[in-house]
Amino acid sequence: MSNLKASNVHMEDAEKVQRIINEFVKGGTEKLQVISDFDMTLTTPNDEYGPCQSCYNALDSSKFFPSIYQQKAEKLKDHYYAIEIDPYLAIKEKIPYMVEWWTKAHDLLIEFNLRKEWLPQIVKESRIIFRKGCDWLFQQLNRLQVPLLVFSAGIGDVIEETFKSRSKLYDNLKIVSNFIHFNDEGLIDGFEGELMHVFNKNENVIHRSGYFEEIEHRHNIILMGDSLGDLQMADGAICENILKIGFLNDKVDEFLERYKKSFDIVIVNDPTMSVPNSIIAQVCEAIETKMADGVKVNDVTNANATSNGSVIGDAA
Numbered sequence: 463m464s465n466l467k468a469s470n471v472h473m474e475d476a477e478k479v480q481r482i483i484n485e486f487v488k489g490g491t492e493k494l495q496v497i498s499d500f501d502m503t504l505t506t507p508n509d510e511y512g513p514c515q516s517c518y519n520a521l522d523s524s525k526f527f528p529s530i531y532q533q534k535a536e537k538l539k540d541h542y543y544a545i546e547i548d549p550y551l552a553i554k555e556k557i558p559y560m561v562e563w564w565t566k567a568h569d570l571l572i573e574f575n576l577r578k579e580w581l582p583q584i585v586k587e588s589r590i591i592f593r594k595g596c597d598w599l600f601q602q603l604n605r606l607q608v609p610l611l612v613f614s615a616g617i618g619d620v621i622e623e624t625f626k627s628r629s630k631l632y633d634n635l636k637i638v639s640n641f642i643h644f645n646d647e648g649l650i651d652g653f654e655g656e657l658m659h660v661f662n663k664n665e666n667v668i669h670r671s672g673y674f675e676e677i678e679h680r681h682n683i684i685l686m687g688d689s690l691g692d693l694q695m696a697d698g699a700i701c702e703n704i705l706k707i708g709f710l711n712d713k714v715d716e717f718l719e720r721y722k723k724s725f726d727i728v729i730v731n732d733p734t735m736s737v738p739n740s741i742i743a744q745v746c747e748a749i750e751t752k753m754a755d756g757v758k759v760n761d762v763t764n765a766n767a768t769s770n771g772s773v774i775g776d777a778a
């Protein structure tokens with residue numbers, strides 16, 4: 463398992479991380495929930511075969527569309543992605559441009575008649591790739607019935623198709639994203655609900671859907687994202703302990719200090735899920751030890767803390 467002391471893993475306050483993880487052990491899996499972004503968080507920006515794709519990228523490059531569509535979509539991405547990751551623009555300055563980008567991208571999909579039946583093939587041919595270790599993560603969370611909320615400004619239909627074809631639509635999984643509305647002939651005629659872009663994940667329907675209320679006893683949260691906008695995903699959840707894990711994949715020098723102040727753990731240029739997995743594995747191991755020994759929670763935590771220095775552990 464990945465070593466939290468690896469040079470590409472940064473923690474502003476390792477003791478705070480330790481304290482949060484110890485609280486996770488005390489609370490047990492019945493009080494835990496995971497909230498994760500999708501593009502470039504559960505999926506990887508690159509792998510051994512080169513750059514990978516986001517949901518929209520996969521649509522942008524699909525052969526179902528004429529080249530004029532691809533050119534237009536690419537032009538939008540080239541213009542707006544630079545704004546999204548501009549380290550010198552404040553988030554509030556970026557928001558109008560993100561609304562423009564998502565609106566134009568959606569209008570383009572409608573103009574070029576996206577069809578529902580294309581989606582399985584688009585995903586099959588895409589380079590939307592889950593980070594190595596996601597299989598273990600999804601299976602572990604499902605086995606322990608820990609809810610996994612995938613909160614994405616991507617395309618919900620593509621995310622669902624990716625889980626179906628490259629993993630499994632587990633029963634503890636909930637996807638909140640931009641879902642396409644198809645008419646009776648399976649032709650796109652709009653999008654469901656409010657537009658979700660990368661910087662408005664705090665004010666969305668999920669916060670009014672009652673989802674967080676349904677699981678309000680799960681006030682220990684692991685939040686994972688690749689964008690500063692992802693930090694808002696847990697807004698509205700009843701939260702006592704939250705561990706914020708950030709994947710920094712782009713403009714590392716410009717963003718590292720800001721990420722370190724915003725996320726509890728920052729993982730730089732790692733195409734795998736091994737750091738979150740090492741934490742979840744050790745929390746589950748400590749919890750299962752507690753169950754097996756029937757030992758009072760604080761004893762287990764202390765025992766773990768003394769035996770290997772920390773629940774996080776040195777080697778992983």
Ligand SMILES: Nc1nc2c(ncn2[C@@H]2O[C@H](COP(=O)(O)O)[C@@H](O)[C@H]2O)c(=O)[nH]1
Nearest residue numbers: 499500501516518519539567614615616660
């Ligand atoms: N190639 C395109 N990428 C796009 C477009 N609109 C958004 N995006 C990217 O998607 C992610 C959001 O997904 P999330 O799961 O990370 O929330 C965002 O970071 C954008 O870079 C588009 O039209 N084309």
Ligand SMILES: [Mg+2]
Nearest residue numbers: 499501502688
């Ligand atoms: Mg993302």
